[in-house]
Amino acid sequence: MSHRNARLTVHGRRILVERVLAGRPVAHVAAEMGISRPTAHKWVRRWRAEGDAGLADRSSRPHSTPHRTSAVVEAQVCRLRTGRKLGPARIGPILGIPASTVHRILRRHGLNRLAWLDRPTGEPIRRYERDRPGELVHVDIKKLGNIPDGGGWRTVGRTAGDRNRQATTTERKSCTPVIGYSYIHSAVDDHSRLAYSEVLPDERQHTAIAFWQRANAFFTGHGITVERVLTDNGACYKSKLFTQTLTAAGIAHKKIRPYRPQTNGKVERFNRTLADEWAYLRPYTSNTERTAALADFLHTYNHHRCHTALDGHPPITRVNNAAGQYT
Known part of the structure; x- marks a missing residue:
């Protein structure tokens, strides 16, 4: 699904490509559809490289995050959370990292709320719901x-x-x-x-x-x-x-x-x-x-x-x- 401020949906991008392929200038088509020329060129380029699949939405997540906390530190954060039930303000000073970083790590691993953990074992609670009424x-x-x-x-x-x-x-x-x-x-x-x-x-x-x-x-x-x-x-x-x-x-x-x-x-x-x-x-x-x-x-x-x-x-x-x- 496109973000709430997106000018074009997948259908709109297909119309853009069809108009450009019909021989119309990219700048004119972009102005008609309320987008910039670089954006119009981007969708045309993706369509030529990948076909209709190239018009689908993509994640804005970068291919690499060199400054992300190491897996070893993340594992230590998770162990302190599940083993000792500590919060970001306590875990941060123990490991020497900001509390905000600890919070992001806990959210990434689904451990940011103690209500989601089984208190005796520290394991995440497995929530389920049956597919239809009367099944259980x-x-x-x-x-x-x-x-x-x-x-x-x-x-x-x-x-x-x-x-x-x-x-x-x-x-x-x-x-x-x-x-x-x-x-x-x-x-x-x-x-x-x-x-x-x-x-x-x-x-x-x-x-x-x-x-x-x-x-x-x-x-x-x-x-x-x-x-x-x-x-x-x-x-x-x-x-x-x-x-x-x-x-x-x-x-x-x-x-x-x-x-x-x-x-x-x-x-x-x-x-x-x-x-x-x-x-x-x-x-x-x-x-x-x-x-x-x-x-x-x-x-x-x-x-x-x-x-x-x-x-x-x-x-x-x-x-x-x-x-x-x-x-």
Whole structure:
């Protein structure tokens, strides 16, 4: 693609050559097309030497860069970055080179952002995305503490919050009221990021299976045929019944490698968004109020919230049959 200020595209250069070959002076053709005579001569010369291939855009990168930092120094910069997680301001004095040079080296090797590195190993994170909706769906569970009726201490203060806890439950553990937890089961499509979540009372296998059946119906309703499901190694997902349920529906069940949650990163990142933009968005006065707000969040996330991985578009824009216009 030509740069934004280019006067000629490949098609325009071909017209220039045709006019010159027709016998018209190069200076006249250049003036008509708003370019200089040297530029016009350049394209004619390239066409005569290479044919139509010579009219294509070329990189402006020089053939040689004698002042470029040596490969040995670049390797040392990369080792300090991946091994010690140091930035340009720290690496520069160690190797005796400017911090700006270090930054250019890190950018050249894709190491300029620590977020792109796996912290324990220092290896660049391999990001991937499936080619079509339904090819892979990430499934996970997030655990949240329940909210006592009337609000917890963040909403009404510690004295009133403790009183609400006492009134909400009769369960006690060492004289302390046990409110319990809610389990947010979520499924996120790898390609479109379309998400489905439910607030459920536990994370047992039968609960997980029932959730997946409803999630699968949700994706089917959007024209998505699920082919594979990726989960962690939680007890409910390791059960044979969960895998058999998927297999019976023609869906392959994949589990991540132990202690590698980043493999299931899309739903893990969705869990963080859930926490920031729903669970902890504002103080809720009851567990029921928080649960009721989930539906609005999911609609906003799927249909209106811009997603940086989708060039600022919401997930629904990547769904094949979003409006149900095809049968």
